[in-house]
Amino acid sequence: MTKRWLITGCSSGLGRALAARLGAEGDQVVATARRPEALDGLVARYPDNVVAVSLDVRDPEECAAAVERAVDAFGGVDVLVNNAAYGQFGTFEEVSDAELAAQFDTNVFGPWRLTRAVLPVWRAQRHGHAIFVSSVAGMVPFPGLAAYTASKFAVEGAAESLAVEAGPLGVKVTILQPGGFATGYSANLVMPEHRIADYTQVDDGMLDALLGMNTKAEINAPELFADVVWRLGQMDSPPLRLPVGPDTEAFLQPAYDARRSEYDQVIKAGHHTIT
Numbered sequence: 001m002t003k004r005w006l007i008t009g010c011s012s013g014l015g016r017a018l019a020a021r022l023g024a025e026g027d028q029v030v031a032t033a034r035r036p037e038a039l040d041g042l043v044a045r046y047p048d049n050v051v052a053v054s055l056d057v058r059d060p061e062e063c064a065a066a067v068e069r070a071v072d073a074f075g076g077v078d079v080l081v082n083n084a085a086y087g088q089f090g091t092f093e094e095v096s097d098a099e100l101a102a103q104f105d106t107n108v109f110g111p112w113r114l115t116r117a118v119l120p121v122w123r124a125q126r127h128g129h130a131i132f133v134s135s136v137a138g139m140v141p142f143p144g145l146a147a148y149t150a151s152k153f154a155v156e157g158a159a160e161s162l163a164v165e166a167g168p169l170g171v172k173v174t175i176l177q178p179g180g181f182a183t184g185y186s187a188n189l190v191m192p193e194h195r196i197a198d199y200t201q202v203d204d205g206m207l208d209a210l211l212g213m214n215t216k217a218e219i220n221a222p223e224l225f226a227d228v229v230w231r232l233g234q235m236d237s238p239p240l241r242l243p244v245g246p247d248t249e250a251f252l253q254p255a256y257d258a259r260r261s262e263y264d265q266v267i268k269a270g271h272h273t274i275t
Helices: 013-025 036-045 060-074 097-125 146-169 197-211 222-233 248-269
Strands: 004-007 028-033 050-054 079-082 128-133 171-178 241-244
Touching: 004 013, 004 060, 013 028, 013 036, 013 050, 013 222, 028 036, 028 060, 036 050, 050 060, 060 097, 079 097, 097 128, 097 146, 128 146, 128 222, 146 171, 171 222, 171 248, 222 241, 241 248
Parallel strands: 004 028, 004 079, 028 050, 079 128, 128 171, 171 241
Antiparallel strands: none
16 A cells, blocks of 8 residues: 655665655655755656655754645655654763754654644544654663763653554554664764763773774665565554664663563562652
């Protein structure tokens, strides 16, 4: 069945691969980017079913205009993929207020304001599917990625709230937790203005790993992500949370186990009744 998609962050990486896959499948796609000219090749390949739209998710007016363009072009939106994001490097102490605010404006407030703009369409349709691209960092903290990790924890909380509130209206929600993929993430990684020498022994190894992401194995190519999301869009009852990539289990399973173990210990010890 042909679906109507609105996807953010399509100039490269995961968003670009997904838009290309959907175009090839014959689905109708509004592909967005801050520089829409970056999508010219994609539109040229699929002129009948891919439309490029300028969108900076930090701009409420552009978010509203993107939804309006999707409705004008295809009559509605079936699936929204909140993919646009970037990484702010730096430990908790190193990240400034301005850097933290900028991280949340793109990674959290952006998906929130765009989803809010599309919800009236979904309420009228009585169906829709919101897909939030989180990360294994939405469950697992990594040294040197305090702001990014916090933003992904936040977006997962927002998505779960949406599922509870809009589910009765026919809106489905899925949180994707990708592992390491060969994308432009490392190229767009923002460094903090001020570094603190004491933390270099903690986070330099993480920085080296991030900068080497594009050399990862082929199984972590963006096309794998695109295939998973395309199949997800066909499901009548998609999962709320979905790890994406062969390396995710190594990160997520220990995190789940540790949380369950800690919870059991606290309950057994009776600490939850401390007064």
